[in-house]
Amino acid sequence: MLQKTTIAFLGAGSMAEAMISGIVNEGIVPANQIIVTNRSNEERLKELKQKYGIRGMKREDLQFEQIDLFILAMKPKDIDNVLLSLKDSLKENHLLLSVLAGVTTSYMENILHEGQQVIRVMPNTSSAIGESATAISKGSSVTEANIQLTKQLLESIGKVYEIEEDKMDIFTGLAGSGPAYFYYLMEQMESVAAEAGLHVETAREMIAQTILGAAKMVQISGKTPAALRENVTSPNGTTAAGLKALAEHGGGEAISQAAKQAARRSKEISSQFIEKVKVTN
Numbered sequence: 667m668l669q670k671t672t673i674a675f676l677g678a679g680s681m682a683e684a685m686i687s688g689i690v691n692e693g694i695v696p697a698n699q700i701i702v703t704n705r706s707n708e709e710r711l712k713e714l715k716q717k718y719g720i721r722g723m724k725r726e727d728l729q730f731e732q733i734d735l736f737i738l739a740m741k742p743k744d745i746d747n748v749l750l751s752l753k754d755s756l757k758e759n760h761l762l763l764s765v766l767a768g769v770t771t772s773y774m775e776n777i778l779h780e781g782q783q784v785i786r787v788m789p790n791t792s793s794a795i796g797e798s799a800t801a802i803s804k805g806s807s808v809t810e811a812n813i814q815l816t817k818q819l820l821e822s823i824g825k826v827y828e829i830e831e832d833k834m835d836i837f838t839g840l841a842g843s844g845p846a847y848f849y850y851l852m853e854q855m856e857s858v859a860a861e862a863g864l865h866v867e868t869a870r871e872m873i874a875q876t877i878l879g880a881a882k883m884v885q886i887s888g889k890t891p892a893a894l895r896e897n898v899t900s901p902n903g904t905t906a907a908g909l910k911a912l913a914e915h916g917g918g919e920a921i922s923q924a925a926k927q928a929a930r931r932s933k934e935i936s937s938q939f940i941e942k943v944k945v946t947n
């Protein structure tokens with residue numbers, strides 16, 4: 667089914683590229699059936715065309731009757747412009763996936779014609795290597811067949827979880843933004859390694875392998891993170907000293923706050939859009 671699907675990305679930034687890269691590498695949709703458009707940066711379209719063998723074109727040149735699925739991948743602030751520019755050219759069978767943080771399905775449905783099929787999606791940039799943790803929440807008019815199609819497409823870029831839309835903010839705080847927390851952690855660990863005179867490339871590789879190993883242990887062993895942590899922690903050993911310092915320096919609280927504040931920001935973006943609907947109605 668997806669082999670015959672044509673996808674148009676509106677937005678050609680880092681999230682669009684991560685998804686395109688994952689989808690093309692997996693071969694689930696032929697590259698020449700993926701179209702990408704943006705606002706004005708033609709160089710960027712050229713770059714993506716060359717890199718992935720996809721098609722790049724201006725928004726005005728999109729042939730709607732040839733497109734099955736649109737992926738909205740611009741910033742949340744641009745949603746009104748984009749939806750209004752699509753609205754009258756869309757047919758009922760067109761499916762819209764939006765990866766925009768904080769923009770609800772009901773907000774999009776209010777702008778579009780009644781019955782338009784919309785699914786809110788929260789991937790992360792690990793889509794590029796097929797390792798995203800992606801959530802989806804369906805709008806009110808989506809068919810079961812299109813939910814299955816969406817899951818199949820997104821499984822090519824990682825694992826997919828269908829969740830209630832009111833959990834989308836916290837999912838965004840944990841998994842959408844999540845890779846950045848681990849990169850930050852790795853940056854800190856790299857600094858420590860450099861201070862101690864470790865070769866930077868070796869340090870980077872060994873830190874990434876340590877995080878990867880820990881994540882895989884959770885996935886493969888079936889044990890809880892708490893049990894696995896206890897396995898590492900010998901009484902009065904090195905890990906106990908490290909964990910004590912983490913607790914004393916607010917490590918746990920810092921991680922909780924990162925996820926909660928990102929979720930709060932996602933909610934805040936949603937509330938700005940709700941205000942706008944009220945004003946314009």
Ligand SMILES: NC(=O)C1=CN([C@@H]2O[C@H](COP(=O)(O)OP(=O)(O)OC[C@H]3O[C@@H](n4cnc5c(N)ncnc54)[C@H](OP(=O)(O)O)[C@@H]3O)[C@@H](O)[C@H]2O)C=CC1
Binds near residue numbers: 767
């Ligand atoms: N980055 C991430 O890790 C994640 C991002 N997201 C969501 O993905 C979305 C995009 O984020 P990101 O890729 O980081 O952003 P970028 O700033 O990298 O990219 C934004 C893109 O949108 C394009 N654009 C702006 N206006 C329009 C328009 N009217 N029509 C078509 N394209 C337009 C821009 O084109 P031009 O350059 O020509 O202006 C640009 O290509 C955001 O809504 C974000 O919430 C979701 C999950 C994770």
Ligand SMILES: O=C(O)[C@@H]1CCC=N1
Binds near residue numbers: 767838842843
């Ligand atoms: O920072 C952001 O707003 C986007 C959404 C999730 C990850 N990046």
